[in-house]
Amino acid sequence: MLEYIKERKLIATARSFARKKEWSKARDIYEDILKEKKVSSQLRVKLLVQYGHSLKENGEQYAALDAYKEAIKTDPLESDPYLYAADLERELGDIKIAQTFYAQAIIATPQNADLWRKLSQVTQNTTQIELIVFQESVKRYKKFSCENVNSGIGLKIFRSIARKYARKLNWQIAKENYAKAISFSKNKYCWNDLHKIYMQMGHCEKELNNLKKAEFYYRLSASYKPIDPEVYSFLHSLTGSPSFKNIEKFLLERRLENIEKDFPKLFQGSPSIINKEISTLNALCSVAAQKNTKRYTNSKPLYLAKKERKDIILRDLIKHFQ
Structure with missing residues (x-):
């Protein structure tokens, strides 16, 4: 308990120095806290981001970038470290890596319009933005998804209830129960279940004529399983964007192990269905x-x-x- 109180006091002191723009003092305190092994991974990500800010404001850009990347490594599904790393890479002139980091941030928070704007600013051909996001989604999926993660009994129960209401075309109640199912998810790495539930929530919002929300949930669904062509079919139907049609066709023609190798073909044009x-x-x-x-x-x-x-x-x- 004493260790916890001490840690909280140190964090409050570091924040106080940061508010006063005394960046070197804030940096030193964050550095001391991060040396402790008992810091939880969730708190470590936040501290690494703040440590990165202190380093950046103190003129230590490359050290700040290392801190942001360490935060990404600690929790690859958290969006903020990707955003700050992207901004700094852009400032340092590495546009290609900035694109990658902006895309990863978008995957985690597709509703953030500012992220889409920033990605468009570092992409010469704006029609390729969706393709860049798709490419990074696949890389993320192949690296971090787990097929056999236990999603928890609560998720299964509420998903079952939601399905019953959806069959009765009671979309509002179905949506509410899908949301409850997600809140009962024991592990954010149960990607396959989350992919399916977010897709169903997209269907519910579409039937309720909440098209922006439907697009948001379809995008979330795609972020959890970007190799499923069906979700891109729904996104194309909803938005009319030809990029989604191209991605759908691209996926229908390829096996998972060949996708990354064939990425350049996706950017060259629309793959054709040969069957x-x-x-x-x-x-x-x-x-x-x-x-x-x-x-x-x-x-x-x-x-x-x-x-x-x-x-x-x-x-x-x-x-x-x-």
Whole structure:
């Protein structure tokens, strides 16, 4: 308890020096606190960021950058260290790394308009912004996702309740229960569950005509599983952005292990779907779409066909034409 009180007093003193712009004194105190091994990882990230600020304001830019990178290493899913590292890399002239860090910050907080603005300022071709974010999402996913993380019984219960309300088209109650499911998540690394729940929340918001919120949740869903083409289909349907269509096609043509190797092809242009059978199915579904069948206005049939679920598509088409 005494150690905890001492630590809090030191942090308060460091903040007081920072407010007075006595950066060297603040820096020294943060440095002393960070030497303690008992500091929790969550607090360590915050302290490293503040330590980085003190170093930067004291004219020690490269040491500040190291502090921000150490914060990223401590918690790779926290957005603030990426933002400050990006700003500093940009200031130091390394635009390519600044792009990467801005994209990583966006993945964690896609609703932050200022981050999108900053990324656009360091990207010559603004049409490639979504592709840069996608590229960094895949790298993040491959490095940090865990398939077998226990998501907790609370998440499963409330997700089940939410699904029942969604089937009854009670979108508001469904959304509220999906939100409860996320709050019961025991581990932020249960990526597959979070991917699915955020996608469902996007559906709920879309049905409630909250299109900006729907886009936000679809983007969050994509951040937890950027290799799922279906979520990009929903984003394309919602925003009309051709970048999402390109990403969807790119994913449909590739296996996970080949994605990073093929990134340059994504930036060169739109990959084409080469499977004739899928193209035929797409044509059939376009006919259905002309007859006001909303579910075929996006590329879901392509996704299902690639997963060899042609039975679902053909069954629904037959039912429609009857």
